[in-house]
Amino acid sequence: MRNHLLKKSTRQKFLSRAFCALIFIFLYAPIAVVILFSFNVSRRNILFEGFTFSWYKEMFSNGPLLESFANTLIVAASSTSLAVVIGVLAAVAMFRYKFKGKGFIDAMLYVPVVIPEIVLGISLLASFAIASIPLGRITLIIAHTTFSIPFVVFTVRARLAGYDKSVEEAAMDLGANRLQVLTGITIPIILPGIIAGAVLAFTLSIDDFIISFFTTGSKSITFPLKIMESVRSGIRPDAYALSSIIMLVTFIVVVVSQLIAYRTSKKEKL
């Protein structure tokens, strides 16, 4: 009987492992293709015909590709910074005060999260049209800030949920002014929430295609838009090379930061 149970559990273990392995193969097979074909001799991504590093050199002479990537980074950095400032102020105010219209702001914050991106994209396009603002980098930054703000507010608010207000009061009693309380106490405490929100906003911005598609002009192309543009003529392996480099960098950053987060959370529990 005991032996039978044991057998079943090892079988279950095997099945669950095999299943998870298949999921990861599904998720990573296309990524493996991107990395492998960035070293391919042929410029067509059909069969692997031989190993070369040349696309990694070629990449640096592909002006439009690099330009689109630089633009993506500028847009992501600007929209994330804007969203962090607006979002952190909003989250702290909503946590600390009761006021009229709080319910409205709260409800409005869920709109960009829940409605399909395409709807947000076309409504932003329409609003830029009414205001007759020409589409370009500025409109792109405004659009990205719009979908980033809620994520910053939510992550900061989650961090504030376990925040003891009496610390602030104690600081005030000891003579600190509001600004000193904000920069000396509130912000350091919510910093992990701010970082999490900023990372989320930055990655959403870098990967965004749909909203950028509607809210930018031909002079301010981002990396995802550039990829879509080159699909018709076939994506060249230098775009794969650039993607592989981005992947390597983010892989290291993500794994290291997550492992640090895991270790600190383990220490906090102890």
Place this chain on the structure above:
Amino acid sequence: MGGAVFKKKNIPLFAMISPVTAWLIVLIAIPLVYILAISFCSTNADHNIAFHFTLKNYIRLFDPTILGIYSNSLIVSILSTAFCILLAYPFAYVLAKTTPFKKTLMMIFLMLPFWTNSLIRLYSWRTLLGKNGYINEFLVYIGLIDAPLEMMFTRGAVILGMVYTLLPFMVLPIHTAIDKLDTSLIEASKDLGANFWQTFKNVILPLTAPGIFAGSIMVFIPSLGFFFVSDLMGGGNNQIIGNLISRQFKESYNWPFGATLSIMLIVLTIVCVRLYTKSGGKLDELGNI
């Protein structure tokens, strides 16, 4: 709290809350109201919006071509959601039951693909699924098929693309639901003589249903609009609602009809989210936070 305290706090409150309020009103509320308004308008010969009331755009929704795209889109989205549940549930279950270290590791590797551009990841499926691609070659080699299959640019490929892009959004809420599950209930069910399937059907599944519901909304709603997935995987033959909307704004310049199609998507979203919150679901789960 006394009134005097509140008044003293008014100035910093105003300074902190006005940027977000202005932003939300100017860039979300007003544009959405504008979209609603122009959905009742028509276009003139220069593709400009003619501001007089008409229901023309709403009547056009019943046009056979439009209905055809709607039904294709709904089939794609329903099947994508179903496949996501089937793949995500067991995965989330393992994730919730494993050791903290393995869980962290699995979470990292689940989210990591997100840091790579989704268009490039979708595009590289062509190398795998194409007629001369590796999957076809493998299937012919092991003798499962005689000739290569046409896998790219089919409805199946679009569904695969949707599942591929949206799977993590199904895993996370289901994982949260399983994680919150009171294990003593499962033990009680086992003690009372139920086997795994009985326990699963009568205890685990009903208790984790809110997670499945949240995940389904997060897969179903975006998949109606993800036109780049159908562009890359369906090659123009498998249009979804997103393609239709995008075309009105970027090609045929019929903004009022595009607005009408968007309003329909908003209505559908509101219905889904209402059903979800009515059944006790929390909005935060939909934001994945």
